[in-house]
Amino acid sequence: MIVDAHHHLWQLDxxxxxxxxxxxxxIRRTFGPVQLQGELTGAGVTRTVLVEGGRCDTGEAAILLAHTLDAPEIAGVVAWADPADPALEATLAGYFSLPGALSLVGVRAQVQAEDVGYLDRADVRRGLERIGRAGLTFDLVVRVEQLPSAARAAEALPGVSFVLDHLGKPRVRAGxxxxxxxxxxxxxxxxRPNVTAKLSGLVTEADWSGWNAEDLRPYVExxxxxFGPQRLMFxxxxxxxTLAAPYxxxxxxxEELLRDVDEPGxxxxxxxxxxxxxxxxxxxAGVQSPRRNRWH
Known part of the structure; x- marks a missing residue:
């Protein structure tokens, strides 16, 4: 079983x-489940995690969760929510009432668009704690300079599972x-033991038209x-x-960069x-891992 832990779907309008x-x-066009399924079949991928796509409104969650009802390959959804929103608790409760809610596994906000100390704010920390209590992960899409504040948040909130997207978006093209x-x-x-990371998004942090595997190797190594293989995911x-490379x-x-990693890794x-x-x-089977806590 191969899981793609990070992809998007969106409607052009x-x-x-x-x-x-x-x-x-x-990429300024619609990408839906049918196009996704074609890519998965070609690459031998069996399950995926669908991540919010930068729309940054609560209405997107219903659309993403609905995709899971028609595309069984989509096993999880990371929806958008604002950790600093006073109505966060109601927002999450609303998400859990939507069709397809069994597939809601995490939350993400566009932290990369915020100031460098955003994750140090008390209101944001309270929201992150609420997200963790709901049994959801928090995906960190951050700029490199925001990594220290992410580390402080992870240390302060050991009960929250944080997932670092795209290894923190290193400036690969800067050599x-x-x-x-x-x-x-x-x-x-x-x-921080409550942090895992995705080996994702590196090709678009490199030179789109001139990158090669060796540009990415030092980051993967x-x-x-x-993190070790136990805390990394593809x-x-x-x-x-696709701005830089096909699926x-x-x-x-x-796979080539991980050639020397043993089979369990x-x-x-x-x-x-x-x-x-x-x-x-x-x-x-339409069932979910017992690790997930549902909203209460």
């Missing part, structure tokens, strides 16, 4: 204004400077050292990844970690 950037023209910057800042977050970041190339590149990265951390439901 669905409020994803960030797609208006000129360089994003190749040795980007690597040194990221390496110095990610270690503190990796030291450092992640293996800091994510395609499709369809965003299958992204997967095959990671690769099994964790390509499925076991995501299944455990997100408590993914069984798409064939």
């Amino acid at each position: 669905g409020g994803y204004d960030w797609l208006d950037a000129p360089e994003l023209a190749p 040795a400077e980007g690597l040194a910057e990221w390496r110095a800042l990610v270690a503190g977050l990796a030291a 450092e992640a293996l050292t800091l 994510g395609s970041d499709w369809p965003v990844c 299958q190339v992204v997967k095959e590149t990671l 690769r099994a964790r990265i390509f499925g076991g970690t995501a299944t455990e951390v997100y408590g993914l439901r069984d798409g064939t």
